[in-house]
Amino acid sequence: MKTKIWILTLLLVLATGESVRAAETLSVDIFGPGQSRVNILVLPARGAGGQPATNLARNFGEYVNGDLGFLPFLRVAYLSEVLGGDPSKGVKAEDIDFKPLQLSRIDLVMTISGAGQDIEARVYETFTRKLLVGKAYSQVDQSGVAHVADRFCAQLMRVLTGKSGFFDSTLAFSKKVGGGKELFTASALGRGLQQVTHDGGFNVSPSWSKDGGKLAYTNISDLGHRLGIWDRGSRVSRLRRFPGNIAISPTFTPDGQIAISLSLNGHPDIYLLDADFRPGKALAPSWAIGVSPSFDLSGRKMVFCSGRLGGPQIFLLNRDTGAVDRVTYDGTYNTRPSLSPDGRFVVFARMTGDGHRIFIRDLVANQERQISFGPGSDEDPSFDPDGYFVSFASSRGGGTKIYVTTRYGDPARLIPTGPGDAMAPAWGVATALN
Template sequence: MLRRALATLMLLLAALVAGAPAPARAAALSIDIFGPGQSRVNMAFTEPLPLAPAPALPPEAARFATLVRENLGYLPFLHLVPDGEILGGTRMPGVVRDDIDMRRFQISKVDLVMTTGWQPGADGSRLECRVYEASSGRLVLGKAYLRVDAQGLVRVADLFCSHFMEALTGRGEFFRSRLAFSRREGQKREIWTMTPQGRDLRQVSFLGGASSSPAWSVDGRYLAFAHHSVWQHTLAVWDSQTNRIFETKVPGTTIGGMDFMPDGTLAVAMTRGNMDIFKMTRDLTRVGDTLVSNWAIDVSPSFDAEGRLMAFTSDRQGNPQIFVKDMQTGREERVTYEGKYNTSPSISPDGRLVVYSRRTPEGHRIFISDIQAMRERQLTFGPGNDEEPAFSPDGYFIVFSSNRSGAYKLYLTTRHGDEPRALETGGGAATHPAFGLRGD
């Protein structure tokens, strides 16, 4: 089993919005975000306030506070302290440090305090968000947003939470990402997208038949997927900017997974005699370089952020196992040695971890392997079958498909195996999840 890392990440205490100077020798707050049983950081929110004398706060103020709380609820290393637990209440005379009575938050064992200030305007409001360290009063993060209105409120909340997570962990892409997945309704399977919080649920393919195995381009603009119809097996690409789908007949007969490389080219596993992995030409009509070729079945390519490593599944040693290929040296190394059926690999953006599904006597379970230390750990424990894991762009979250509640739905956990959280995907079975950045 992979030993739990025992390290801490320092908060980035940068004064990004004007505020009072920090004490010269205050100790920086550090937090442990390395898995279940971790020490959680307590965070509280002051009441939203106007930035200048105004008749009332804009109606967006309360909704924004709710959105931020909902977003930050996805971070297992945070505990959001209810307002009623703050001795003396959460109403302050202002939003900067000198206006905040830090003692009441310290007594309530709060580590971080967030303030929001609003200035209504004719074309939307100015919003200022600050997060302070309760023990020292130092500014952890400060951001200002202009022309905030009801239509853009969700995006502003996501953007702030992305900046906040980045300040805590160094990576904040989760709140700037979206999911693609295949949803089955009746005899059809189409591709849908949504944010990982379950917002903006949208059907993007209307091709009939069965669409599966979605993969996002690095910039989030394109979404490639396989489409099976009664007559043929095709490769389709949805352009999120134009909302159009390009569909082409691939030179092979069957598609066994795909992934975009960092340079924008698409790697596809397809049958051309054997099931091998190929790089497609830019126009997706011809096969370019062969990436993996073997007498066996090779499927499910997955690249790290630099395109240096590619994880894939191969049965070259008698049953499906996970391998990683160094794209510079051409060396291929086996990752999994336990179990006789390991499939659906996803490699972390930094290339260190590979997550995959293994068939066990109790059903399919999600495992994660540190390919540098050659150690693995089980992440999920059912019930039902847990399959098709995929890393988020920040490498912290993992989405997977499971029938633990009956029909297959999507669930969210972390690379440390935190309690899976069900995602709302609408009716029908949801499978083949894939994370990508928002292209807009």
């Protein structure tokens, strides 16, 4: 049973008179061309009334430090970098000597205090001494402290960047179970890992509905290919068969329909299913394969993989005009595209002489760059809900695991998914599992 955590959303105007004016102080443009890093220092946790910090408060600080390490626009500073050591006597602005922090080029400083099952956390901008984020949490226990740290970091990211999709999202992915594969879900930090399908066979290629309420996927077994739909409300999966021997790479459109590659005419084409799961006309039909559809938030743009010009390449369908444009020209094997929510960027896997690597193409600037660098092979890229982070599967550490980078190619971080291979990550909104 989940521990109920009461989050007292106090913006900590608490008895200090401190105002929250983040918009007028420090902000970070994570989508800008130059990625500057902001230095943040998390001060040691304190107890109430000069008492030693509780284990709960210390653990909260440890989780926050770990969470912040996933944000490449932040650099977590060490206390040893500050002249004279800890410049604080308490957790409020009047308790902090900001001058040593300013001289040490610390941009943000975070204080933590705890008493019993209560935790308070504040982040100040050191040059203005203004409170950017302040939260108080009560009835927290050890089983819920990681979740509280994640929520706090989501709020901090939202204040700094206007986005928090990384912390407010859920990953679905395929993992080996026995002789087959089943689908699992976890937070973007790897927390709350759980198996959600028990279909047997190989369950692959998950895709979230926009509201996070359903997962579409492919089940492959002795019965052939079937479309799977997992419903988070009932926590039940249903499988459907189609004519032909192929039913792969199902994807939800923003309006809740499903696009799927079916072999109704002897080769795979992408079809849009109606409410009764009946396929309509093929989208971007061709004599060659058409697989792996991915849509922008408008649902009017669709990228996909096709062999219509020889080897597999990435193409873009304008659903309003029916025009199909080629996206990739370099490489002879480009697969598994994912379109950013704004429709501007496509990430995909390309086979290189060193293995598969993840590339990104700017459809407006018509520029392309590599954003993963191995070792091993990097495949199955997927954009997060903000179009900033990119998850992918990689064999760089032995076996296959899930990693996350950004669309700028920042150093990849491992997402903990437990023992066994994990692959084919797909992002969805976190409320799906709340």
